[in-house]
Amino acid sequence: MRFNKLTVEAIEHFKRIVKPENVLTDEETLKRYSHDETEDLSYLPDVVIKPENTAEVSAVLKFCNDNSIAITPRGAGTGLSGGALPVFGGVSLSMEKMNKIIKIDERNLQAHVEAGVITEALIEEAAKLNLLYPVDPSSKGSCFIGGNVAHGSGGPRVVKYGTLRDYILNLEVVLPNGEVIWTGANTLKYASGYNLTQLMIGSEGTLGVITKVVVKLVPKPQFNLVMLASFPSAENACEAVAAIFRAGIMPSALEFMERTGMEWVIKYDDIKFDVKDHINAYLLVEVDGNNLDLLRTDCEQIGEVLYCFGCEDILLGESAAEKDELWKIRRKMPLSVKANSVYKEEDTVVPRAELPKLLKGIKDIGNKYGFKSVCYGHAGDGNLHVNIIKDSMSEADWESKLPLGIKEIMELTVSLGGTLSGEHGIGLIQQPYMSIKFSDFHLQLMRNIKLVFDPKGILNPGKIFN
Amino acid sequence: MRFNKLTVEAIEHFKRIVKPENVLTDEETLKRYSHDETEDLSYLPDVVIKPENTAEVSAVLKFCNDNSIAITPRGAGTGLSGGALPVFGGVSLSMEKMNKIIKIDERNLQAHVEAGVITEALIEEAAKLNLLYPVDPSSKGSCFIGGNVAHGSGGPRVVKYGTLRDYILNLEVVLPNGEVIWTGANTLKYASGYNLTQLMIGSEGTLGVITKVVVKLVPKPQFNLVMLASFPSAENACEAVAAIFRAGIMPSALEFMERTGMEWVIKYDDIKFDVKDHINAYLLVEVDGNNLDLLRTDCEQIGEVLYCFGCEDILLGESAAEKDELWKIRRKMPLSVKANSVYKEEDTVVPRAELPKLLKGIKDIGNKYGFKSVCYGHAGDGNLHVNIIKDSMSEADWESKLPLGIKEIMELTVSLGGTLSGEHGIGLIQQPYMSIKFSDFHLQLMRNIKLVFDPKGILNPGKIFN
Numbered sequence: 001m002r003f004n005k006l007t008v009e010a011i012e013h014f015k016r017i018v019k020p021e022n023v024l025t026d027e028e029t030l031k032r033y034s035h036d037e038t039e040d041l042s043y044l045p046d047v048v049i050k051p052e053n054t055a056e057v058s059a060v061l062k063f064c065n066d067n068s069i070a071i072t073p074r075g076a077g078t079g080l081s082g083g084a085l086p087v088f089g090g091v092s093l094s095m096e097k098m099n100k101i102i103k104i105d106e107r108n109l110q111a112h113v114e115a116g117v118i119t120e121a122l123i124e125e126a127a128k129l130n131l132l133y134p135v136d137p138s139s140k141g142s143c144f145i146g147g148n149v150a151h152g153s154g155g156p157r158v159v160k161y162g163t164l165r166d167y168i169l170n171l172e173v174v175l176p177n178g179e180v181i182w183t184g185a186n187t188l189k190y191a192s193g194y195n196l197t198q199l200m201i202g203s204e205g206t207l208g209v210i211t212k213v214v215v216k217l218v219p220k221p222q223f224n225l226v227m228l229a230s231f232p233s234a235e236n237a238c239e240a241v242a243a244i245f246r247a248g249i250m251p252s253a254l255e256f257m258e259r260t261g262m263e264w265v266i267k268y269d270d271i272k273f274d275v276k277d278h279i280n281a282y283l284l285v286e287v288d289g290n291n292l293d294l295l296r297t298d299c300e301q302i303g304e305v306l307y308c309f310g311c312e313d314i315l316l317g318e319s320a321a322e323k324d325e326l327w328k329i330r331r332k333m334p335l336s337v338k339a340n341s342v343y344k345e346e347d348t349v350v351p352r353a354e355l356p357k358l359l360k361g362i363k364d365i366g367n368k369y370g371f372k373s374v375c376y377g378h379a380g381d382g383n384l385h386v387n388i389i390k391d392s393m394s395e396a397d398w399e400s401k402l403p404l405g406i407k408e409i410m411e412l413t414v415s416l417g418g419t420l421s422g423e424h425g426i427g428l429i430q431q432p433y434m435s436i437k438f439s440d441f442h443l444q445l446m447r448n449i450k451l452v453f454d455p456k457g458i459l460n461p462g463k464i465f466n
Numbered sequence: 467m468r469f470n471k472l473t474v475e476a477i478e479h480f481k482r483i484v485k486p487e488n489v490l491t492d493e494e495t496l497k498r499y500s501h502d503e504t505e506d507l508s509y510l511p512d513v514v515i516k517p518e519n520t521a522e523v524s525a526v527l528k529f530c531n532d533n534s535i536a537i538t539p540r541g542a543g544t545g546l547s548g549g550a551l552p553v554f555g556g557v558s559l560s561m562e563k564m565n566k567i568i569k570i571d572e573r574n575l576q577a578h579v580e581a582g583v584i585t586e587a588l589i590e591e592a593a594k595l596n597l598l599y600p601v602d603p604s605s606k607g608s609c610f611i612g613g614n615v616a617h618g619s620g621g622p623r624v625v626k627y628g629t630l631r632d633y634i635l636n637l638e639v640v641l642p643n644g645e646v647i648w649t650g651a652n653t654l655k656y657a658s659g660y661n662l663t664q665l666m667i668g669s670e671g672t673l674g675v676i677t678k679v680v681v682k683l684v685p686k687p688q689f690n691l692v693m694l695a696s697f698p699s700a701e702n703a704c705e706a707v708a709a710i711f712r713a714g715i716m717p718s719a720l721e722f723m724e725r726t727g728m729e730w731v732i733k734y735d736d737i738k739f740d741v742k743d744h745i746n747a748y749l750l751v752e753v754d755g756n757n758l759d760l761l762r763t764d765c766e767q768i769g770e771v772l773y774c775f776g777c778e779d780i781l782l783g784e785s786a787a788e789k790d791e792l793w794k795i796r797r798k799m800p801l802s803v804k805a806n807s808v809y810k811e812e813d814t815v816v817p818r819a820e821l822p823k824l825l826k827g828i829k830d831i832g833n834k835y836g837f838k839s840v841c842y843g844h845a846g847d848g849n850l851h852v853n854i855i856k857d858s859m860s861e862a863d864w865e866s867k868l869p870l871g872i873k874e875i876m877e878l879t880v881s882l883g884g885t886l887s888g889e890h891g892i893g894l895i896q897q898p899y900m901s902i903k904f905s906d907f908h909l910q911l912m913r914n915i916k917l918v919f920d921p922k923g924i925l926n927p928g929k930i931f932n
Contacts, residue, residue: 107708107819108848130714152657163655165664166632179907185885187815188847189629191618191668192885192903193892193930194912198631198664202657219714242573248596248685248756290714294757349653353573381654382574419651419658426659437658441645446660448918452911464659 002457003070003088006046010067014049014091017059022050022097033074033092037139038082038429039344045072045092052097054172054180054211061209062178064091064458072460073205075147076118078139080345081427083151083204087462095146098211101125109217110169110186115146115210122215132220134161137423138331146210152202154423156253156286156330159380161218165201172212173200176454186214199449204425205460207453224252224288225295226317226326229306234258234281234375238355240309241283241379245352247305249298253286254380256355261333261374261387268336271329279312283379284330333376334385342390342398346406347430348413349422352382361412362386369405370397383422403432410436431466468923469536469554472512476533480515480557483525488516488563499540499558503605504548504895505810511538511558518563520638520646520677527675528644530557530924538926539671541613542584544605546811547893549617549670553928561612564677567591575683576635576652581612581676588681598686600627603889604797612676618668620889622719622752622796625846627684630667637663638678642920652680665915670891671926673919690718690754691761692783692792695772700724700747700841704821706775707749707845711818713771715764719752720846722821727799727840727853734802737795745778749845750796799842800851808856808864812872813896814879815888818848827878828852835871836863849888869898876902897932 014023024030025047034042051057064071070090077084086092098114101122105112106129113122119133119140126133136155137143143153149171153164161167171183173196183196190197200207231237241254259280266273283306287298303314317323337343350358359375362384366373371393377385386409390398410420410433420430420437434443447465450457480489490496491513500508517523530537536556543550552558564580567588571578572595579588585599585606592599602621603609609619615637619630627633637649639662649662656663666673697703707720725746732739749772753764769780783789803809816824825841828850832839837859843851852875856864876886876899886896886903900909913931916923 105817105819106712108817109711110817152655152661154655154657158655162628162632165661166628175907175911179905181905181908181911185815185880185903186817186883187849187885187888188818189618189620189624189815189844189849189888190885191620191813191887191889191891192896193668193900194673194915195618195631195664195668196908196911198661198667201664202659202661207660219711219716222714245575245685246572248688250685291757291760294760347657349651349655351571351574351576351652352654353571378655383653383655414651417652419653419656421657422653422655423657425657430658434659437651439647441641442647442662443659445641445647445662445918449660449915452914452918 003090004068006069006090010069011047013063014047014060017063018049018051018056022052024048033094036077036079036082036084038080041082041085043085043087044089045086046089048092048094050094050097054174057174057209057211058178058180060091060093061174061176065176065178065456068456069458070461071458073209075144075150076142078143079147079151079427081421081425082429083425083427083463085428087428093209095144104129111215111217113145113213115144115213117145119143119145119148126217127220130220131217133167133215133217135164135167138334145213149201149210149213150203150205151425152423154378154381154383156255156378158378159254160250160252165198167216168197168201168213169216170214171197171200171210173208173210175208176456176459188216202425204427204463206450206463221288222290223292223295224286225299226323227285227299227302228315228326229283229285229311230276230279230313231281231311232278233310235356235360236310237281237283238359238379240306240311241355242353243305243309244302247301249301251285251302251380252288253284255284255330255377256379256384257282257284257330257333257376258374261337261376262329264336264340265329265332268339269332273329284326337374337387344388344402346386346409347421347424348386348409348418349381349383350413350416350418352380354416354418355379355382355384358384358413358416362409365405365408369401371402371405381422382418407433426464428463431464434466469556470534472535472556476535477513479529480513480526483529484515484517484522488518490514499560502543502545502548502550504546507548507551509551509553510555511552512555514558514560516560516563520640523640523675523677524644524646526557526559527640527642531642531922534922535924536927537924539675541610541616542608544609545613545617545893547887547891548895549891549893549929551894553894559675561610570595577681577683579611579679581610581679583611585609585611585614592683593686596686597683599633599681599683601630601633604800611679615667615676615679616669616671617891618889620844620847620849622721622844624844625720626716626718631664633682634663634667634679635682636680637666637676639666639674639676641674642922642925654682668891670893670929672916672929687754688756689758689761690752691765692789693751693765693768694781694792695749695751695777696742696745696779697747697777698744699776701822701826702776703747703749704825704845706772706777707821708819709771709775710768713767715767717751717768717846718754719750721750721796721843722845722850723748723750723796723799723842724840727803727842728795730802730806731795731798734805735798739795750792803840803853810854810868812852812875813887813890814852814875814884815847815849816879816882816884818846820882820884821845821848821850824850824879824882828875831871831874835867837868837871847888848884873899892930894929897930900932
């Protein structure tokens with residue numbers, strides 16, 4: 001065993017570093033922190049620690065490093081790749097008490113927040129000042145900014161506004177030895193040595209613990225419109241996606257949903273929507289801007305493109321209630337799928353025009369191995385969430401055939417110029433597929449970077465690399 | 467000496483790796499490759515090698531690594547921080563023959579190019595397809611994409627479109643041991659292990675040699691308008707910058723120029739423009755989009771903001787010729803300053819609302835040490851190019867007092883939340899100031915990352931770190 005077990009003395013020491021009530025070892029708490037939103041995986045930590053400031057994070061990390069104790073940082077536990085699972089036990093370091101919006105700097109269009117701020121809380125505070133923080137993962141109501149940064153999380157608005165990566169200016173990070181650094185500067189541009197901010201984004205808590213985040217904000221567009229388009233052919237719907245951009249239009253969201261996903265959302269969430277017999281896929285398209293007439297023209301143009309690809313019907317959401325109702329369908333889909341069957345979710349991403357090939361390939365692979373899948377996701381970014389459904393598949397087939405099928409899906413994704421994960425991260429569950437994308441040399445480069453930051457390997461051990 | 471001298475045998479070996487005519491040792495060539503655009507610095511390489519493909523780059527690097535020969539990658543030599551100077555001699559590896567636009571992928575809005583493609587060549591090819599590659603440094607007519615990536619180069623359109631960083635999807639990179647990797651995937655999103663694409667951006671040729679680049683393109687806006695606003699007070703002009711964004715407008719460029727820069731441009735480039743007596747600064751503002759009426763409204767709104775900050779006069783450029791003329795003033799400014807005096811250029815960047823404080827501080831520091839400066843730059847990004855002018859300053863003062871003054875400018879920049887360089891990089895000449903921004907621990911982290919990629923330190927030695 002490469003890590004030391006936690007002793008009673010260690011627990012006592014932690015209670016001197018943070019408030020005693022922020023060191024928890026009761027069974028119920030350990031169980032609650034043993035899982036995130038990744039399937040039904042569960043690994044018990046030995047202790048849950050909830051620091052309230054950076055100095056406490058630093059002291060906890062230093063102690064773990066000095067004593068070879070495994071420590072796994074944890075955001076809100078909404079991850080879908082098992083990144084927050086304490087697979088070697090030890091400390092689960094929950095950032096939930098570092099939840100202050102330190103300031104919204106209106107003059108510079110920046111916000112300074114602690115890592116445990118809920119994403120939607122920041123979005124709402126910014127909106128009050130007519131500012132937009134456009135990074136809104138489906139779990140925005142509960143996920144933390146720090147977790148978003150650690151996973152390089154996305155969301156529907158990437159397609160127009162860029163990824164989270166484009167909005168993170170500077171990070172306060174605690175290294176395993178307890179050192180605290182600011183990775184960059186609070187500036188829009190940065191050409192001052194290796195960009196550790198960007199290296200930290202998507203490093204899944206394996207290089208350092210993010211404690212504070214400086215984000216860029218943009219002026220909030222005054223208006224938006226939402227369309228829901230129905231397609232008999234799912235592949236045609238995918239084809240239409242690339243065509244919208246080729247028409248010179250930049251939607252603020254462009255989401256794809258398969259029929260089954262729609263049926264389950266209706267069942268699970270009591271949403272009123274008529275799923276017509278021959279419709280197999282939907283596109284949810286949002287446009288935003290400061291001129292409503294122009295947005296209507298955009299919608300007309302988008303409509304023309306969609307109809308060229310066999311779209312049969314378009315619902316337009318203009319009022320806030322209508323738009324919310326359409327968005328609700330998409331936002332609720334992950335939970336609906338989860339509620340209906342044992343499942344496994346992949347987070348494939350390809351260049352956007354390759355989506356039709358990816359979708360067809362996934363269905364072919366499913367037919368070969370005998371599994372069904374429900375696909376939805378950020379089609380505008382080429383990011384397709386593939387929910388493989390157990391349904392009536394036997395336990396034996398689920399255990400033996402599924403890994404082969406997923407491997408083929410990953411091989412297909414990579415062969416189309418894509419990669420294993422667009423926004424969920426590698427975490428625990430995508431590790432078996434790393435060698436499909438990366439050479440041994442490339443993997444070793446990454447492992448050696450890990451060693452630079454965390455020579456003893458105490459920080460989120462067992463993640464990204466196998 | 468940590469590097470081996472180049473032997474005749476080594477030169478012969480290089481001539482077997484690349485075409486013999488691509489291995490140059492004549493005095494004139496060595497002299498030409500001994501400098502870039504950084505002041506009057508000059509360091510002779512022992513040989514200039516011009517590979518034509520990735521395999522050649524790989525073989526040259528492997529040989530240098532095996533034989534401890536210093537090798538300095540070189541783009542177009544337009545750098546302003548000395549990044550391409552072969553300070554330890556050895557090989558100058560010029561990427562100029564890897565200059566193919568491999569493809570513009572219209573379906574996916576991507577371009578695949580070799581590292582030696584001139585930035586403007588890509589911009590023009592993309593424009594033919596109504597696509598925009600918005601990363602346009604002042605030197606776009608001669609600089610290479612690979613050099614832009616290596617330096618994290620910027621340009622005026624960052625303010626609306628984001629930095630180069632947001633447009634680089636994937637890189638083919640050759641490591642010192644000759645291994646070739648693609649750092650990422652050709653996708654808009656990426657959450658698959660450490661992001662080596664982003665680490666490579668801005669690493670100034672110290673981690674690997676960039677051989678191919680996949681960039682993101684966006685639909686090209688159909689229209690733009692340009693305004694040139696005159697201000698009696700330079701600080702008021704800077705104050706106006708942040709106010710434009712607060713008014714909810716997102717210009718596609720927002721450039722600041724001091725009066726002296728304007729006078730020199732007029733003199734140097736025979737531009738017809740009346741510099742009025744009491745005007746001390748100018749803002750060049752561009753807006754772009756697909757609706758000309760809306761752009762006119764934007765200009766009116768911007769005008770209202772500018773007049774609130776004491777703007778006296780606004781010239782509007784509507785025709786292509788008028789717009790070109792206004793842009794020419796800004797684009798020609800760096801060369802004009804260079805032509806007029808011995809100078810030293812700094813590339814300060816701060817949160818944009820801190821610009822007035824930065825500008826005032828720079829002038830105060832100049833008064834203290836007895837130097838003049840001409841400031842211009844990407845005010846919308848808080849990125850101010852400070853050109854310190856020798857003018858009538860004595861050689862002794864230039865040598866002794868200037869470093870003290872620059873050190874104070876850098877301290878001021880960092881104290882305002884900024885950093886040493888926004889887009890020029892650290893290279894050779896900003897190294898003395900690294901400790902103002904970074905702790906020893908932070909610097910050591912970067913050095914250790916360097917060791918992961920380049921354990922023998924053959925690649926662009928003497929850069930970034932001292």
